[in-house]
Amino acid sequence: MTTPSYIFLAGASRGVGREIAQCLTSQQFKVKALLRTDATRHELETMGIAVVLGDAMNVEDVERAMLGDEPIDAVITTIGGLAKDSTRADYIGNKNLIDVAVKAKVKKFILVTSIGSGNSVVALSPQILEALQPVLIDKEKAEQHLIGSGLNYTIIRPGGLQSESATGNGVLTEDPRIAGMIHRADVAQLVCRCLNSDAANNKILSAVDANMLFGQPQFEKFNVD
Known part of the structure; x- marks a missing residue:
């Protein structure tokens, strides 16, 4: 009998990562989550998620969590920090996850970053870019490390995040x-759809609500199905 494989999730304690955890478990995926502290452990375990304590900034913790007996099919990471933080996981933490995912031979790696990273710098105003610059630089470094890793990847760059219930109007675009x-709940739904989408392989996609765009631009939606 083969051991069932897992989706490995980093960032499940809050925000988009928590929404992704709920989306995955609702679809009966087996999920293993890396948590820095015990604070949300009980809640995640109640959802049926296998929890491993460890810090993504420590590569040994990541290896212990990801290179265990249970095979990892895919990795999803939403980890990051704020511009004011002295230490952020946006680059180093995600780099560790990417490097260990290569060792684990995962089939897919989904990295959630932000609009404003990489070539989407053109989407944001100079004022917003100045405020977010340290974070966006780290996010772009993580994106480039993933692209160069040889892994099958999808990079998803959400716009400004809100915490209300899903609207169902989340869309992806290569523009x-x-x-x-x-x-955040709509981002999670898009991430879960990309997980099983060959069309999303090796793509960099911006994620926005079709009814909450800045301006009224015409753009081509990306179909993940």
Whole structure:
């Protein structure tokens, strides 16, 4: 009998990562989550998620979590920090996850970053870019490390995040000029759809709510199905 494989999730304690955890478990995926602290452990375990304590900034912790007996099919990471933080996981933490995922021979790696990273810098105003610059630089470094890793990847760059319930209006686009808002629950739904989408392989996609765009730009939606 083969051991069932897992989706490995980093960032499940809050925000988009928590919404992804709920989306995955609702679809009966087996999920293993890396948590820095015990704070949300009980909640995640109640959802049926296998929890491993460890810090993504420590590569040994990541290896212990990801290179165990249970095979990892895919990795999803939403980890990051704020511009004011002295230490952020946006690059180093995600780099560790990418490097260990290569060792684990995972089939897919989904990295959630932000509009404003990489070539989507053109989507944001100079004022917003100045405020977010340290974070966006780290996010772009993580994106480039993933692209160069040889892994099958999808990079998803959400717009401004809100915490309300999903609207169902979340869309993806390869157009780096698009900016807008999106609910975290809608980002999670898009991530889960990309997980099983060959069309999303090796793509960089911006995620916005079709009804919450900045301006009224015309753009081509990306179909993940």
